[in-house]
Amino acid sequence: MNMYQAVRDALSNAMMRDDTAVVFGEDVAFGGVFRCTMGLAEEFGRERVFNTPLSEQGIAGFGIGIAAMGQTAIAEIQFADYIFPAFDQIVNEAAKYRYRSSGQFHAGSLTIRCPSMAVGHGAHYHSQSPEGFFMGAAGIKIVIPRSPTQAKGLLLASIRDPNPVIFMEPKILYRSAVEQVPVDDYQLPLARAETLVRGSDLTLLSWGTPIYYCEAAMHMLANPSGALSPHVPPSIRGAKVELIDLRTILPWDVDTVVESVNRTGRLVVVHEAGRTGGVGAEVGAEIQKRCFLKLNAPVKLITGWDIPVPMQFEKFYMPDSLRILDGVVETLTY
Amino acid sequence: MLRAARTSLLKHQFAARTRSISSTPTSGPAKSFPKEPTVHGLLPSSQSPIVSTLKFFNSVTGDGTQIPTYRVLDSVGQPVEGATLPEEIDEAMARRMYESMAQLPIIDNLMYNVQRQGKLAFYMTHYGEEATLIGSAAALANDDEVLGQYRELGVLMWRGFTLADMMNSSFGNCEDPCSRGKQMPMHFGSRKHHFHMISSPLATQIPQAAGVAFALRRDPARRGKNCAAVYFGEGAASEGDFHAGMLFASTIPSPTLFIARNNGFAISTPATEQFYGDGIAARGPGYGIHTVRVDGNDVLAVYNAVKEARRLCIEESRGVLVEAMTYRVGHHSTSDDSFAYRPRQEVEDRKRLDDPLARFRRFLEARGWWSAGEEDTLRARLKDEVLKAFKKAEVLPKPALHEMFEEVYGGEEPWILKEQREELGRLLKKYGDVWEPWKTELKKFKGEGRELMDQKS
Numbered sequence: 001m002n003m004y005q006a007v008r009d010a011l012s013n014a015m016m017r018d019d020t021a022v023v024f025g026e027d028v029a030f031g032g033v034f035r036c037t038m039g040l041a042e043e044f045g046r047e048r049v050f051n052t053p054l055s056e057q058g059i060a061g062f063g064i065g066i067a068a069m070g071q072t073a074i075a076e077i078q079f080a081d082y083i084f085p086a087f088d089q090i091v092n093e094a095a096k097y098r099y100r101s102s103g104q105f106h107a108g109s110l111t112i113r114c115p116s117m118a119v120g121h122g123a124h125y126h127s128q129s130p131e132g133f134f135m136g137a138a139g140i141k142i143v144i145p146r147s148p149t150q151a152k153g154l155l156l157a158s159i160r161d162p163n164p165v166i167f168m169e170p171k172i173l174y175r176s177a178v179e180q181v182p183v184d185d186y187q188l189p190l191a192r193a194e195t196l197v198r199g200s201d202l203t204l205l206s207w208g209t210p211i212y213y214c215e216a217a218m219h220m221l222a223n224p225s226g227a228l229s230p231h232v233p234p235s236i237r238g239a240k241v242e243l244i245d246l247r248t249i250l251p252w253d254v255d256t257v258v259e260s261v262n263r264t265g266r267l268v269v270v271h272e273a274g275r276t277g278g279v280g281a282e283v284g285a286e287i288q289k290r291c292f293l294k295l296n297a298p299v300k301l302i303t304g305w306d307i308p309v310p311m312q313f314e315k316f317y318m319p320d321s322l323r324i325l326d327g328v329v330e331t332l333t334y
Numbered sequence: 335m336l337r338a339a340r341t342s343l344l345k346h347q348f349a350a351r352t353r354s355i356s357s358t359p360t361s362g363p364a365k366s367f368p369k370e371p372t373v374h375g376l377l378p379s380s381q382s383p384i385v386s387t388l389k390f391f392n393s394v395t396g397d398g399t400q401i402p403t404y405r406v407l408d409s410v411g412q413p414v415e416g417a418t419l420p421e422e423i424d425e426a427m428a429r430r431m432y433e434s435m436a437q438l439p440i441i442d443n444l445m446y447n448v449q450r451q452g453k454l455a456f457y458m459t460h461y462g463e464e465a466t467l468i469g470s471a472a473a474l475a476n477d478d479e480v481l482g483q484y485r486e487l488g489v490l491m492w493r494g495f496t497l498a499d500m501m502n503s504s505f506g507n508c509e510d511p512c513s514r515g516k517q518m519p520m521h522f523g524s525r526k527h528h529f530h531m532i533s534s535p536l537a538t539q540i541p542q543a544a545g546v547a548f549a550l551r552r553d554p555a556r557r558g559k560n561c562a563a564v565y566f567g568e569g570a571a572s573e574g575d576f577h578a579g580m581l582f583a584s585t586i587p588s589p590t591l592f593i594a595r596n597n598g599f600a601i602s603t604p605a606t607e608q609f610y611g612d613g614i615a616a617r618g619p620g621y622g623i624h625t626v627r628v629d630g631n632d633v634l635a636v637y638n639a640v641k642e643a644r645r646l647c648i649e650e651s652r653g654v655l656v657e658a659m660t661y662r663v664g665h666h667s668t669s670d671d672s673f674a675y676r677p678r679q680e681v682e683d684r685k686r687l688d689d690p691l692a693r694f695r696r697f698l699e700a701r702g703w704w705s706a707g708e709e710d711t712l713r714a715r716l717k718d719e720v721l722k723a724f725k726k727a728e729v730l731p732k733p734a735l736h737e738m739f740e741e742v743y744g745g746e747e748p749w750i751l752k753e754q755r756e757e758l759g760r761l762l763k764k765y766g767d768v769w770e771p772w773k774t775e776l777k778k779f780k781g782e783g784r785e786l787m788d789q790k791s
Contacts, residue, residue, distance in 0.1 A: 020552065024586075047552070053585050058541045058578030062586075065545020065562070068530060069479070071552060073545070085574070092535045093542070101523050101531035102514035103741040138742050138751075162744030191748065251748035 001181040004174040006148035007036045007113070010155040011074065013185045015044050018072050020109075021159070023049045025059055025076030033078060034115055034174050060086035060112065064094050067110035067164070074159060080116035080168055081125040087133070094164040095139030108162040113155070115171035116144070117209045117272050118309060118318060127309035129208070129273035131249045134166060135282060141165040141190055142249035146211045147173070148181045153188030154247065161190055170208040193253035195260065199242030202332055203260040205283065206270040207246040210319055214243055214270055217324035224325075232325070236332045249279055257283065258290050265296035266331050270319050275303040297334035302327045394616050401615045401627045403659055406634040409688060411696025420638055425703045431472055431633060432698055433712060435464040435691055438488050440716045441497075442664065444724060445504065449668040453728065454504060456519045460485055462631070462663030465690035466595055468492060469636025470563070470658070473644060478591075479546045479562045481530045481539040484520050485595065486565050493527040497719055501727035508733045508780045514741075515733045536570040540579030540592070544653070547588035551651055561589040561647050563640075569600020571614050580621040583653030591647045592623075592655040593640065595630065597662035602675040618655035630658030631690040634697070661688070735762075735776075735783040759786035 001009065015021045023037055023044075029051045031038035041049040052059050059075050066073035077083045083090070090112070098106035118127040131142050143158050143165055145151040151169060158165035196211070197218070204214050218241050224232040242260050246252055261267045267287055269280040280301040287299055302319040310317055374384035394401060406417040413419055423431070442459035449457040460467060467488030474480070476493050487500065499511050503522055506515030512523050512531070523531030530539065530546070543564030550556045570576065571594055583590035594614040598605050611617070618625030624646055628639040639656050647654040661684045665672040672681070698704035739755040742748075762783050766772055776783045 020549075022548075022552070050586060053578075053581040055541075055574075055578045055581060057574055058544075058582050061538060061541025061575060061578060062545040062548070062582050065481075065542035065547070066549045067545075068542065069546055069549035069553070071549045088535060089538060089541070089575075093533065093538050096533070097531070098744060099741050100513050100517050100521070100533060101525075101741075102512070102516060102737070103744075104512070104523060104525040105531050106744060108744050191746070251743075251750060254749055 001148045002175050002178045003145075003148045003151050003169065004034050004036045004038075006152040006181045007155060007169060008038055008040065009181065009183065010152040010159075011037065011040060012043065013152075014072070014074065014156060014159045015040070015048060017185065020071035021048070021074060022066065022072070023074045023076070024052050024062070026054050026078050027051060028076055032076065034171060036113070036169075036174075037076070056082055056085040057089055060089035060094065063110045063112065064089060064097065064107045064164075067094075067107040068097065068105050070109065072109045072159060073111070075110065075112045077112060077114040079126055079128075079171075080114040080130050081128040083112070083114055083130060083166075086112075090134065090140065090164070090166070091137045095137040097139070097164075099139060106162070107164045110164040111155075111159045111167055112165070113167045113169060115174070116168040117170040117172060118314060119172045120314065121311065122309065123311035124308045127314075129168075129271065129304075131166075131168060132273050132278045132282075135250050135279060137250075139163065140250065142168065143190060143247065144168045144170065144208045144249060145247065146170070146208060146245050147177050148179050150188060150245075150247070152181055153186050154190070156185065157187040157190050160187065165190075168208070172209055188247075191248045191251050191253055193247055193256040194245045195242060195256065196245055197241065197243040199240035199264065201239040201241060201264055202266040202268065202328060203242045203244060203257065203264045204268050204270065204324070204328065205244045205246060205257060207249065208272070210270045210272060210324075211243070211245050213319065213321045213324055216321035217328060218243065220321060220325045221328055228322075228325070232329055233333060236329065239332050241328065246283075252279075252283065254286060254290070257287060261287055261291045262294045265294050266334075267291075267295075268300040268302060268324070268327050268331055270302045270324055270327075272304050272319060274306040275301055276306050278303055297331045300327045300331045393612055394619050400612045401625075403627045403629050404635050404639055405629040405632050406638060407632045407693055407697055409693060411693050411698075411700060417635075418638070420634060420641070423634065423637070425701070427472070428698055428701075428703055431468050431637075432691075432694055432704065433716075434471075434488065434492055435468045435633065435694065436712060437491065437716050437720075438464050438467070439691070440713070440720050441487075441500070444717075444720050446664075446668065448724070454519060456668055457504070458484055458520045458667045459664035460488060462661050462684070462690065463595060463597060464488060465633035465694065466593075466630040466636055466658040466660050469633040470565075470593055470640040470656075473637045473640035474563055474591075475560060475644075477528050478560050478644070479528050479530065479543075479550065481543045481546065481562060481564045482522075482532050483536065483539065483566045483570060483595075484532050484534070485567070486532075487520070487522065489565070490522055490524065490527060490529045493529065495522070495524055495527055495529070497723035498726065499524070501723045502730065505727045505730070506732065507727055507730035509727070509730055510733065514737050516738075537566055537573035537575035537579075540564055540566060540570075540573075540575050541582055542579075543592075544579050544582040544586070544588045544590045547583065547590040548586060551587060551589060558648060561591050561644055563591040563593060563644075565593045565595060567600060568594060568596040568598075568605050568614055569603065569608055571617075572600075572608055580617070580623060580653060580655070584621045584623050587651040588653065589647045589651050590653045591640070591644055592653060594655065594657045595660060596657055597630075597660045599662050599666070599672070599676070601666045601670060602672070604676075613657055613659075615655065615657040621653070623653045623655050624650075625655040625657070627657045627659060630660030631688050631693060633690060633694045660690075731780040732778050734780045734785060736785050736789075755786065756789060759789050763787040
């Protein structure tokens with residue numbers, strides 16, 4: 001399965017087990033602009049899989065209403081770039097619904113899916129990674145998968161989590177990431193990072209698409225090509241880099257990251273969103289507080305620049321494997 | 335025709351798309367555009383006749399008059415000629431409605447004054463809108479889901495929310511049944527009474543109501559029985575969420591009853607600066623939503639209109655709009671002095687000329703259902719009850735301090751909250767007895783914060 005098929009499979013599983021579950025958003029009925037809801041309307045009927053008017057604040061508000069009645073609402077925002085009209089409904093309403101009524105009402109059965117991150121040619125409004133904007137919204141969860149298997153397990157967990165969840169799907173992976181995905185119903189835990197590669201010299205932390213750039217950078221570190229070779233001192237080519245996929249941005253898994261950095265003494269955080277006010281800043285501050293005596297180098301952030309994602313310049317905007325390699329080398333040789 | 339449309343609507347939401355055009359039982363455009371011979375034919379995807387004259391249009395009535403206002407009782411409480419009195423309003427029901435209306439200004443007077451004395455953080459009165467609140471509350475089923483703005487206490491109390499509940503919530507004390515001291519006063523909510531939690535951001539409840547209504551329709555136990563009633567002011571109707579809510583409730587079958595309280599002011603902004611069209615009602619037909627405008631100071635007109643709107647809304651399983659015309663007699667809130675933007679005389683005139691309570695009282699008196707003596711007894715009793723509830727609530731401690739960190743998330747508590755609660759506990763232990771602002775404040779809380787200071791990490 002590729003990732004859009006895995007998402008579709010998760011939605012089907014969720015709707016099969018839960019008669020109250022409905023899927024809605026702009027253009028979801030014919031299968032969705034990324035094919036994530038293909039055939040769901042035929043399988044479950046138009047009462048459970050339906051188009052909404054083109055209004056993101058309406059989609060979020062409508063979903064909160066369904067969830068407030070205890071039914072499962074799976075809303076889609078067509079691109080994460082267009083989630084901002086729903087910011088008020090998400091931050092002021094969904095996130096605070098439980099707290100403000102002291103548990104009498106909650107929007108816990110709401111999940112908002114949205115394609116996010118860059119796609120090569122998406123420019124300002126088809127490329128954004130807005131997870132950092134939601135990080136201060138206590139009461140919601142933010143989840144980002146890296147692969148089809150992860151997408152299915154994490155999405156099913158998000159749909160069933162007793163809190164409103166924003167589920168951001170890296171859109172470039174919809175077709176490009178393909179792997180064996182269990183067809184049965186399974187869940188992966190939220191708020192738990194996953195260590196993908198064990199290491200002892202440096203912790204490399206990321207989520208979503210850049211996980212793959214990190215992986216490539218690790219290969220480049222061990223075996224730099226001829227042209228890059230002069231920039232990678234032989235003494236660090238054998239360095240053991242630990243790669244962690246954060247998976248849940250809020251609440252994030254501090255224990256796994258702290259445990260890792262306490263062993264490695266070095267942390268590099270990679271994300272596509274701009275640096276200022278980004279998730280990396282939050283993680284970096286917490287890690288320097290908890291691992292101060294163990295750190296052998298400053299926490300390094302490799303992120304998008306503090307500019308809108310630009311159309312023709314995307315290759316120079318992205319925290320690609322070269323930039324990650326450079327940051328890793330700098331941190332290892334500090 | 336209608337029934338046929340409804341049946342298809344339940345099966346396929348899109349099949350009924352042309353319904354509001356092909357059958358317009360209550361909407362205005364039909365009058366605005368007299369049937370033209372379709373000599374030039376129709377557009378392929380709509381029922382719009384093609385014409386050769388260039389003519390712009392505005393307003394929904396077409397001839398320059400505004401949408402009429404439905405009234406049952408005149409200003410001295412007598413039935414207007416041709417009006418039908420609601421059959422089910424007998425003496426007992428009428429008296430109950432009147433007493434519920436009369437209770438509001440008595441609560442308002444006391445709470446407004448104690449707020450001025452600094453005993454309460456904030457308050458918002460209901461002056462002038464008593465008939466809109468009680469008339470609509472009485473017309474709804476008690477288990478219809480209500481989503482309010484903030485000036486709807488009367489609806490909640492009609493359903494059995496007690497004076498004690500109201501006072502405890504206003505003080506945010508340890509008996510607060512609503513938010514446990516977490517929200518401002520006037521932000522009520524009660525699951526038991528199907529009254530969703532009030533929140534300050536305006537109009538956010540409007541698209542939520544459409545979602546609630548959709549969920550009601552999907553619930554086999556409540557389908558065809560209940561609607562979601564959403565209240566909002568004419569100012570809130572300027573928010574994008576109003577547009578979204580109307581759209582969703584008309585497009586996706588959702589029995590949503592929109593009740594606009596048009597009281598002429600959004601804080602200082604008069605309605606004339608809020609919109610240029612014919613109020614809120616004129617927007618309903620644009621969304622294909624059945625709409626009616628009602629005299630909001632006439633409790634029986636509100637009752638009739640909301641009752642019929644509710645029936646229509648549930649039967650057709652889609653949005654219906656009621657605009658209740660009233661006047662905000664009180665200040666916007668205790669943080670507002672409305673005489674800074676409107677003449678005192680105007681308010682006095684409105685109070686004297688069109689008091690919803692006086693109008694309904696005269697109706698009752700004319701039927702021999704009420705007397706001056708009963709009025710005095712009622713007022714004395716209500717004042718006494720309100721004062722007693724107030725005094726009880728005023729002295730209760732605030733909730734235990736640890737509740738501050740609760741109900742942020744459901745399920746497993748995130749580490750950050752656990753750590754922050756422990757951090758506050760450590761600080762309280764260290765400074766709780768020496769830092770005066772905390773020392774004084776802690777005494778007001780149940781347990782005085784001890785449970786936080788003693789927690790083990």
